Amino acid sequence: MLDLQLYxxxxxxxxxxxxxxxxxxxxxxxxxxxxxSAAEILGxxxxxxxxxxxxxxxxxxxxxHAAIGVRVIxxxxxxxxxxxxxxxxxxxxxxxxxLGLSAVFAVTLP
Numbered sequence: 132m133l134d135l136q137l138y139x140x141x142x143x144x145x146x147x148x149x150x151x152x153x154x155x156x157x158x159x160x161x162x163x164x165x166x167x168s169a170a171e172i173l174g175x176x177x178x179x180x181x182x183x184x185x186x187x188x189x190x191x192x193x194x195x196h197a198a199i200g201v202r203v204i205x206x207x208x209x210x211x212x213x214x215x216x217x218x219x220x221x222x223x224x225x226x227x228x229x230l231g232l233s234a235v236f237a238v239t240l241p
Contacts, residue, residue: 137199144196151189176238183239190231198224 153167162172176182202220211219 137202141196141199144192144199147188147192148196149213151185154185164217174240178241179239183235186235186239187232190235191229194224194227194231197227 167175198220201223202216205219206216
């Protein structure tokens, strides 16, 4: 049952990530072609709830998706099981969330 839930969670996170990746690429192309400096980009993102929600959602989806993917690889290649596998999965998810959300807060908070 857990395997099915993890499978579905990874697929749902991919479904959330797909439009966010396309949006991120579009924003990066716009910023590069527009010749925006880092200061100009921060001026547009700081204090913006929209950018906070966009990139915050992106970070959560990526953290879930990546942690489940690494879990599958660790199980298959390293033969991890049980508590060790669970701790690895949660540790990777928590680390990615912490690092990603700290970046989102740094870019979006005034």
